[in-house]
Amino acid sequence: MKTLVELRDLNKTHTKGQIQTHALKNINLKINEGEFVSISGPSGCGKSTLLSILGLLDAPTSGHYQLANIDAGSLNVDQRSKVRNQYVGYVFQSFNLIDHLTVFENVALPLEHRGDSSKAIKAEVEKQLTAVNMHNYMHHKPNQLSGGQQQRVAIARALVGEPQLLLVDEPTGNLDSHNGDLVMQELIELNNQGVTIVMVTHDERYSRMAKRQVRLFDGEIIVEHQEAVA
Numbered sequence: 001m002k003t004l005v006e007l008r009d010l011n012k013t014h015t016k017g018q019i020q021t022h023a024l025k026n027i028n029l030k031i032n033e034g035e036f037v038s039i040s041g042p043s044g045c046g047k048s049t050l051l052s053i054l055g056l057l058d059a060p061t062s063g064h065y066q067l068a069n070i071d072a073g074s075l076n077v078d079q080r081s082k083v084r085n086q087y088v089g090y091v092f093q094s095f096n097l098i099d100h101l102t103v104f105e106n107v108a109l110p111l112e113h114r115g116d117s118s119k120a121i122k123a124e125v126e127k128q129l130t131a132v133n134m135h136n137y138m139h140h141k142p143n144q145l146s147g148g149q150q151q152r153v154a155i156a157r158a159l160v161g162e163p164q165l166l167l168v169d170e171p172t173g174n175l176d177s178h179n180g181d182l183v184m185q186e187l188i189e190l191n192n193q194g195v196t197i198v199m200v201t202h203d204e205r206y207s208r209m210a211k212r213q214v215r216l217f218d219g220e221i222i223v224e225h226q227e228a229v230a
């Protein structure tokens with residue numbers, strides 16, 4: 001198995017005025033291609049900070065972050081956003097879809113930014129919307145969809161550039177249990193097709209659905225559990 005993510009002795013301190021918070025402490029974590037890892041733990045334990053660093057939205061204060069063959073911990077802001085666009089798909093708790101655009105247009109956005117041809121965009125968007133069972137809703141606007149459907153569109157948008165790493169932050173947090181279950185099934189299905197997923201959740205039921213579970217407490221990894229491979 002190829003290593004996709006490697007964190008070594010990684011630390012993150014947030015500074016706000018006079019107050020410093022040591023949000024991540026000496027994190028060591030290796031994630032192989034094709035894994036489904038959940039990150040859980042109580043409020044304030046550092047889950048979102050860890051996901052932001054993995055997603056190159058933020059930089060570590062010290063330590064090492066290797067993403068594929070890139071030394072991702074030492075990039076400047078511009079380099080980080082380039083690598084992020086190429087390697088990472090991000091799904092947010094609040095979907096973050098653009099209300100005045102259709103489902104198709106929302107999913108097409110990352111490819112338009114990349115300058116792909118309209119023919120290539122149409123093929124890729126339709127492929128990803130089919131993968132999340134939302135191809136019949138291409139011309140709908142986000143406010144015409146249920147929360148679960150919006151989250152599936154957000155997953156399609158995150159996957160449309162074929163990223164190597166899919167990061168999902170509390171994907172079921174704004175959903176009722178029925179829609180939450182559907183989104184989780186979708187993520188499990190995508191992982192079965194080979195997508196590497198790291199998911200933050202405070203919901204124990206969903207964290208247990210990941211093949212590998214990492215639990216944080218006060219900025220440190222305290223427990224790891226991996227499903228036995230049959």
Ligand SMILES: Nc1ncnc2c1ncn2[C@@H]1O[C@H](COP(=O)(O)OP(=O)(O)OP(=O)(O)O)[C@@H](O)[C@H]1O
Pocket residue numbers: 014015016021022023041042043044045046047048049050202
């Ligand atoms: N931008 C910031 N500035 C200052 N402190 C921050 C910032 N972001 C997070 N923190 C602090 O870092 C610690 C970890 O926060 P983080 O958001 O990563 O936790 P979390 O586990 O995701 O919490 P929750 O489950 O409540 O979302 C907390 O003590 C938080 O107050």
